[in-house]
Amino acid sequence: MNLESKLYEFFSLSSFRPGQKEAITALLEHKHTLAMLPTGTGKSLVYQLPGKLLKGTVIIISPLLSLMQDQVEQMKMNGEKSVVAINSFLTWQERNEVFKQIRQYKFVFISPEMISSEFILNILKKLEIGLFVIDEAHCISQWGYDFRPEYQNLGNVRNQLGNPLTLALTATATPSIRDDIKASLSLVDVKEVIYSVDRPNIALKVEMLAGGVEKKKRLEELTVDLQGPGIIYFSSKKLAEQMAAELKRKSGKRINAYHGGMSQEDRILIQQQFLNGQLDIVCATSAFGMGINKDNIRFVIHYHFPTQVESFLQEIGRAGRDRKESISILLYVPGDEMLAYQLIETELPNELQLKQLKRSLLQYSTYEEWSKKERTLMLGQFSETQWRILAANVQLEGKLVKEIVDKLEDFAQYCVSRLAIKKQSIQHMLSWVHLNSCRRAFLTGYFEEAEIRMNPVCCDNCGFSIASFYSKEKTNNERNNEVDSWKKQLAFILNMKSGPAYE
The missing domain is CATH 3.40.50.300 (P-loop containing nucleotide triphosphate hydrolases)
Structure with missing residues (x-):
């Protein structure tokens, strides 16, 4: 065939x-x-x-x-x-x-x-x-x-x-x-x-910034300067919306927010607008990207610290599907990883939540008895994700309370192990951020791949010019500024006045 x-x-x-x-x-x-x-x-x-x-x-x-x-x-x-x-x-x-x-x-x-x-x-x-x-x-x-x-x-x-x-x-x-x-x-x-996780056409860059104000200012600059279309990832739905509105106002570009808290209709609308070139940039949470079949995304920026190497690679992999040069930029302020630690600690039930559940259950003989009286109240103590994971692991339905309590002991140990793995993932990501050697080699090594070949568009540690990813308007302005600067220096050397009359 x-x-x-x-x-x-x-x-x-x-x-x-x-x-x-x-x-x-x-x-x-x-x-x-x-x-x-x-x-x-x-x-x-x-x-x-x-x-x-x-x-x-x-x-x-x-x-x-x-x-x-x-x-x-x-x-x-x-x-x-x-x-x-x-x-x-x-x-x-x-x-x-x-x-x-x-x-x-x-x-x-x-x-x-x-x-x-x-x-x-x-x-x-x-x-x-x-x-x-x-x-x-x-x-x-x-x-x-x-x-x-x-x-x-x-x-x-x-x-x-x-x-x-x-x-x-x-x-x-x-x-x-x-x-x-x-x-x-x-x-x-x-x-x-x-196949290798490496996407050789995506340049990798980390920008170290002093604080939140500088970070926000830098994002505004990149929004104006970079050739689009692009995606900016946030960990917070609220901040994704706020920054989308602010960046839209300051840059004049077509920008909108996307996150899992929006209605299905709004999400589909924004996806279609982005796919059809009616939006330049989407400020999104991790909910955006899967299934988005857009070839010409030129940049992906991470405003918040990713919680693991794997999801980071998935997200930057949305750029450059047409195999043309694209760029991934992670903006980092010392201490940014603390938000990542807070996020992973809320994904699974903690020791106090599990103790409260156990105390509540022990007043009854079966799950069904407990469910009629206590379930609604107890659900308010857990996030939707926490309860979903607990229910899938413990499988509450049709069980005696004694069986559930025994299973909760095992689940508590699982939560401890899982949290340790997630913390280790953040440490891997942190090591990558502070790396002085090739960022691409670190990522392929993480997946136990053979050493990669040298790449002309590699990472900031191997050297490349971010200017090549700027929009044409930015490049032309820089060129004009360089010409003006050169003329002023020459005029100074020749002790001449610089100005239109001498051009």
């Missing part, structure tokens, strides 16, 4: 990106495949093309509702009509219609939580599944940076579906995480297609 001709037939593309053809070939040879391909290399094509060529339904597990919706919309815009996402955006009636017509869909996107439902599993068991895809597969490993407890049941789900041909996709996973993914899914005889 000539895969290039099929690529052109279905997607009007003339060539594959790195790793795509190898992974697709393995799947067409019915080999389970683990593909680690850098952000921006078109991972979705790796299941879409074989999905069109293999018999049966393609099930795609996706971790985020927004990502799922984006991928479905993109496929529909590209002419694929037999695609659906089974998620909470569907009404009960719409979901029932999808279940009735499930055999008509070639591509079915679903969350790990929903596919674990016995009702939905029984529906899917009736299908001929040609390909079982786990997107963002690093979420499976409890030692990974973005572990989702709901992902750990996917090995069991896969088994119940008859162990279909499986594709695990990720952009960032160390060798030990990849081993964990294979073990969790019970995959044997796996074809691994592993």
Whole structure:
């Protein structure tokens, strides 16, 4: 089979990106495949093309509702009509219609939580599944940076579906995480297609600043100077909105904010405006970027300190998908990492919260008894994320309180271990920020890759000119300033007056 001709037939593309053809070939040879391909290399094509060529339904597990919706919309815009996402955006009636017509869909996107439902599993068991895809597969490993407890049941789900041909996709996973993914899914005889995390066309730069005022001023300068389009990442939804409004006013550029607290309609609108070139810059939280298929993003700035190397690489990887030179800039003020530490400490329940829960539970015999009287009040003591992780780990439903309390002891130990890993991740990121040697070599070394080749657009420690990333207007102004400066120096040397009359 000539895969290039099929690529052109279905997607009007003339060539594959790195790793795509190898992974697709393995799947067409019915080999389970683990593909680690850098952000921006078109991972979705790796299941879409074989999905069109293999018999049966393609099930795609996706971790985020927004990502799922984006991928479905993109496929529909590209002419694929037999695609659906089974998620909470569907009404009960719409979901029932999808279940009735499930055999008509070639591509079915679903969350790990929903596919674990016995009702939905029984529906899917009736299908001929040609390909079982786990997107963002690093979420499976409890030692990974973005572990989702709901992902750990996917090995069991896969088994119940008859162990279909499986594709695990990720952009960032160390060798030990990849081993964990294979073990969790019970995959044997796996074809691994592993490409470097390095994106050689993205220059890496860290700017050390004295304080918050200087940092804000520098961001304003970069917003004006840099060639767009671009993304600026923040850890705070509120600050993303405030800075978007302020930068828009001061720069005159088309800038808007994007974060998970916005309505679905507003998020889709901003995504479409950015994709269509109606926005120059998006000030965003980490919720923005997944599924954003925009080739010409020229810069990514991190205003706040990233909590781990892996997510940092995913975010900067949204730049330069057209393989043209782009730049990543991290703005750092000493002590910025403290916010990162605060963020990770609120992701998991702390010792006090777990003690309060245990004390509340011990007044009852079963979870159901406790739930009727105390659950609503107790939920107010936990964030949505904290409770979701606790519920997935402890599995409260239908248990005696004694069983739950025993499990809470284990969960408390898990929280301690997990927090230690996250703190270590921040330390890795901090080491990268303070590095005096090649930043790119550090990142590839983190993923245990062979040493990289020398790169003309590498990092600030290897030397490159940030001016090459400035807009043409900035470059012309600098050139004019340099000419003016040269004329003034010459006039001074010749003891002449400088001015228009002498030009």
